[in-house]
Amino acid sequence: MEGPPLLEVDGVTRRFGSLVANDDVRFTVPRGGLIGLIGPNGAGKSTLFNLIAGVFAPSAGRIVFDGTDITRLPAPARCALGIARTFQVVRSFNAMTVLDNVLVGALVRDADTRAARFRAHEMLVFTGLDGRARALAGELTSPEKRRLEMARALATRPKLLLLDEVMAGLTPTEAREGIELVRRVRASGITVIMVEHVMEVVMPLVDHAIVLDLGRVIASGRPDAVVRDPRVIESYLGAGHA
Amino acid sequence: MAQPQTIPAPITAFTSRRRRQLAVALAVALALALLPLAVADVFVMNILVLTILFASLSQSWNILGGYCGQISLGHAVYFGIGAYVTVALFVDFGILPWFGMLAGAAIAVVLALALGYPCFRLAGHYYTIATIVIAEAALLLVANAEWTGGAVGLQLPFAPDSWATLQFGRTKLPYYYLALGLAVATWIVSWVIEDTRAGYWWRAVNSDIAAAQSLGVNVFRSKMAASAVSAFFTAVAGGVYAFFVSYIDPTSVMSFHISLLISLPAVLGGIGTLWGPALGAIVLIPMGELTRSYFGGTGLGTNLIVYGVLVMAISLLRPQGLVSLVHLFVPRRA
Numbered sequence: 348m349e350g351p352p353l354l355e356v357d358g359v360t361r362r363f364g365s366l367v368a369n370d371d372v373r374f375t376v377p378r379g380g381l382i383g384l385i386g387p388n389g390a391g392k393s394t395l396f397n398l399i400a401g402v403f404a405p406s407a408g409r410i411v412f413d414g415t416d417i418t419r420l421p422a423p424a425r426c427a428l429g430i431a432r433t434f435q436v437v438r439s440f441n442a443m444t445v446l447d448n449v450l451v452g453a454l455v456r457d458a459d460t461r462a463a464r465f466r467a468h469e470m471l472v473f474t475g476l477d478g479r480a481r482a483l484a485g486e487l488t489s490p491e492k493r494r495l496e497m498a499r500a501l502a503t504r505p506k507l508l509l510l511d512e513v514m515a516g517l518t519p520t521e522a523r524e525g526i527e528l529v530r531r532v533r534a535s536g537i538t539v540i541m542v543e544h545v546m547e548v549v550m551p552l553v554d555h556a557i558v559l560d561l562g563r564v565i566a567s568g569r570p571d572a573v574v575r576d577p578r579v580i581e582s583y584l585g586a587g588h589a
Numbered sequence: 590m591a592q593p594q595t596i597p598a599p600i601t602a603f604t605s606r607r608r609r610q611l612a613v614a615l616a617v618a619l620a621l622a623l624l625p626l627a628v629a630d631v632f633v634m635n636i637l638v639l640t641i642l643f644a645s646l647s648q649s650w651n652i653l654g655g656y657c658g659q660i661s662l663g664h665a666v667y668f669g670i671g672a673y674v675t676v677a678l679f680v681d682f683g684i685l686p687w688f689g690m691l692a693g694a695a696i697a698v699v700l701a702l703a704l705g706y707p708c709f710r711l712a713g714h715y716y717t718i719a720t721i722v723i724a725e726a727a728l729l730l731v732a733n734a735e736w737t738g739g740a741v742g743l744q745l746p747f748a749p750d751s752w753a754t755l756q757f758g759r760t761k762l763p764y765y766y767l768a769l770g771l772a773v774a775t776w777i778v779s780w781v782i783e784d785t786r787a788g789y790w791w792r793a794v795n796s797d798i799a800a801a802q803s804l805g806v807n808v809f810r811s812k813m814a815a816s817a818v819s820a821f822f823t824a825v826a827g828g829v830y831a832f833f834v835s836y837i838d839p840t841s842v843m844s845f846h847i848s849l850l851i852s853l854p855a856v857l858g859g860i861g862t863l864w865g866p867a868l869g870a871i872v873l874i875p876m877g878e879l880t881r882s883y884f885g886g887t888g889l890g891t892n893l894i895v896y897g898v899l900v901m902a903i904s905l906l907r908p909q910g911l912v913s914l915v916h917l918f919v920p921r922r923a
Contacts, residue, residue, distance in 0.1 A: 400803065426805035438800035440793055442861070446599050451793045454786045455805030463786075468597045480599035503804060 351414065353378045353507055353538050354399070359408030361394050368394040369405070370562040376507070376540060381533045383553035383570065384542045387583055390559040392542045393435065396511055399540070400432045401425040413506060426455055431505035433496040435512045435542075441485030445476060448484050448495055452502030463502075470498040474528060490521045497528065501537075508532060510541040514548045526552055546583075550574060558582070610780060610863060618773050625762055632882075634761050638768050638833060640874040642826055645772035647854035647866035648779055649822035654852060655861035656788060657815035658795030659709070660717045663724030664851040667697040667820040669731060669843030671827025676743045676837060677736055679754070686755045690828035697824035701816045709812040724848055732839040742838025745831075755832040764833040771829060772867070775822050779863060782818075791815050795861070823851065850874075857903055859910025868911040872903065 352375035361369040368391045376382050386392050398405050401422035410418050417425055431452075440448050449467035450460070457463040471477040474494045479487060484495060493513055500508055510529065514522050529552060533539050543549040550556065550570040558566040558573055560582040566573050573579055621641070628634055646668065654660050674693035678684040684692075708719045731737045748756040757763045782788040793801035794811045802808060831837050840846075850873075858869025877896055884891040907913055 402799070422799075422802040423805045423807050426803060432803050434800065434803075438797045440796035440800065442796060443792060446603070447789065447792075451789050451801070451806070452804045454789055458786050460784050460786060460789070464600055464603070465597075468600060471599075477597070477599070480597075481602060499800075499804065 350378060352376055353380075353413055354540075355409075355411040356395075356399070357409040357411065359395070359398060359405045359410060361391075361398055361403070362406045367562050369398065371408070372559070372562075372564055373408075374557055374564060374567060376538060378538055379533075379536065380538050380555060381529070381553050382538075382540045383549035383556040384540055384559065385544070385546055385549055385556060386559035388544065389561075390582075391562040392544075392559055393511070394562075395559065396432075396509060396540075396542050400430065400509055426503055426505075429504070429506035430509065431500035431503045431507070432509040433493070433500055433511055433513055435515070437489065437492040437496055439484035439487070439492050439495055441483065443484055444480065445482050445484055445487065445495060446471065446480040449498045449502045452499040455503050467498075467502050470502045473501065473531070474498040475524075490517055490525075493517070493525070494528070497532075501532065505537060507538045507540065510539060512542055512544060514543060514545070522548060546574065607780075607784065614773075614776055614780070618769070621769055622766075625765055631761065634765065636875050636878045638761055638765050639878065640870050641765070641768040641772050642830060642833070643850055643854060643874050644867040644870035645768065645775045646823060646826045646851045647858070647870055648772070648775040649819050649826065650851050651855040651861065651866045652779060652782065652822075653812075653815045653819035655855055655865070656782065656795060657791040657812055658861075659812055659816065660852070661720040661819075662717055662845070662848050662852060663720030663722075663727075664819075664823050665843045665845065665847035666724045666727045667701065667823040668827035668830070668847055668851065669727065669839075670697045670700065671824030672831035672837050672842040673731065673737050673743070673827075674824075675828035676745060676831045680743060680746065681736070685753055686828060686832055687753075690825050693828050694821045694824040697820040698817045701820035702813055705813045705816045709809055709816075721845070721848075724843070724845065728839055728843045731843055737839070740839060742836060742841070745835040755829075756835075761833070764829070767829050768833075771822075771826055776863070776867070778818070778822070783863065787811070787814055792861070850877075853900070857900065857910060859912030862910065862912045865910050865912045872911065873900070 354376040356372055356374050359369055359372045360367065372395060384392055384395065397403060399410060401420055404419055409416060412428060412430060415428060417428065440451065446464070446467055449470050450463055453463035453466040457466065468477065468480065471480055474497050476491065476494050476498055479491060487495060497513070514525050517525055529539060529541065541549060541553065553570055556568065556570045556573045557564060558579050565578045565582060566576045628637065650661065650664055671690065671693040674696055675686050675689035678689040678692060679686055704723060708716055711719060732740050737743065745756065748754055750757045750759065752763065790801065790806045790811050793804065793806055794808050798808055827842060831842065854869030854873050855866040857873060858867065859865025876899055880892040880895045884895050903911070
């Protein structure tokens with residue numbers, strides 16, 4: 348089932364003063380896909396991610412989500428349409444309980460706090476955090492906080508989930524659990540775009556990889572093909588290694 | 590998990606915690622309702638009325654400052670509007686204070702929204718600074734307007750005791766119950782807000798704006814709504830206060846000192862908590878009155894120095910607010 352893509356990034360450029368962080372970036376994300384967005388430091392991954400999430404608008408180009416032009420929509424409206432995200436540096440509501448953190452996410456779909464609270468608890472079970480439901484978010488360990496961000500984002504019932512370096516700083520065991528969680532999210536029918544700096548984490552997981560360097564897409568395709576692409580090797584290791 | 594009937598443990602725990610809060614509040618309200626039976630002294634009665642009234646005021650402030658995190662140091666504007674509108678409508682047009690208070694509250698809400706529209710685009714400390722500046726400007730406007738009686742203020746005419754006109758010459762007791770009723774109302778409003786969508790959204794805005802936005806929260810609208818609710822109850826309390834003291838002038842209802850008395854109890858008692866404002870008021874208001882009566886006669890501001898030292902001592906010893914004292918006896922369960 349091909350159908351129209353869920354997300355279409357169409358010639359998006361973003362400048363910060365004279366710096367061009369994203370330069371004519373274009374790609375599409377099919378429904379149900381698991382896409383990896385990779386590239387060396389400063390490649391423009393975070394900028395592109397923030398453009399899709401609605402933190403700021405592009406200087407040029409268009410972003411279409413699920414048939415709607417969202418180029419100028421602010422972040423809360425994008426969440427209502429079905430885009431959810433996590434943050435590279437975790438942003439928990441530290442003074443609130445773990446359950447209430449996730450509840451905030453669930454409330455965008457359901458004004459009834461009781462129903463939303465049940466939904467929030469389901470998400471804690473799904474992410475394996477239900478044992479910590481009554482703790483304050485500020486008391487969680489950092490891998491737990493990453494799970495909390497996932498649970499909170501999933502509680503908004505997204506069609507598209509944006510994961511910003513969710514594996515960063517995890518031990519190999521924690522990363523394996525994280526990968527398992529991402530697989531289960533995808534299996535539940537949610538399209539996922541994950542930004543990762545470390546290729547080894549993403550490549551076995553995703554079915555399509557987009558490589559950015561200096562704000563441009565330099566390669567796009569199946570992960571095994573992308574890692575052999577000379578331009579990709581060069582961008583990561585420098586000229587002469589290809 | 591094919592057991593839709595079982596309610597997860599964290600949810601039952603939450604529900605019973607909410608019920609416990611309500612039960613404690615009911616017990617406290619009952620005890621306070623009986624308290625005047627044990628108090629005959631006029632001086633003590635006066636302090637009690639002020640304490641309960643400022644507990645209610647700080648609880649209203651807490652809705653914006655505690656839950657939504659927008660620290661206002663200009664709430665005297667709403668308080669003053671409530672006081673002036675209620676008294677002026679009664680003196681000039683014979684409109685009963687019950688309706689006057691509602692009119693004052695409505696005007697305060699409109700003003701809160703009008704001020705919020707530009708000010709809530711300011712971040713953090715700039716909002717606080719704006720509230721101070723606006724309150725100072727309002728103080729000058731009121732002191733120079735005609736309908737407010739200018740710097741001289743407004744005096745309620747002497748009238749027979751009546752619940753309709755809220756005039757009581759012989760006893761302060763009716764004002765005690767009026768203040769208590771308002772305090773119970775603002776507590777219940779806070780308690781209800783704590784488990785509404787708006788309540789959770791406000792606390793999310795307070796905690797992390799970017800995260801709140803990513804979860805669909807409209808930050809600007811949240812601040813506006815919290816501000817409106819807060820202004821409404823602050824103005825009602827202003828009306829009650831005016832009839833309690835029966836004479837108002839610009840400095841007694843609209844000065845920076847009033848803004849401090851409204852915000853400090855919540856900050857000291859536990860900002861963003863259900864019982865913080867009341868606990869803070871119980872300590873601060875009698876402390877202010879007592880230091881004034883014991884040290885106020887020197888003419889050197891000794892009372893303010895003693896008061897300031899006590900406030901600093903509390904904030905150093907209990908940085909999470911007085912409510913955190915509870916955890917000395919009741920351990921927090923994780």
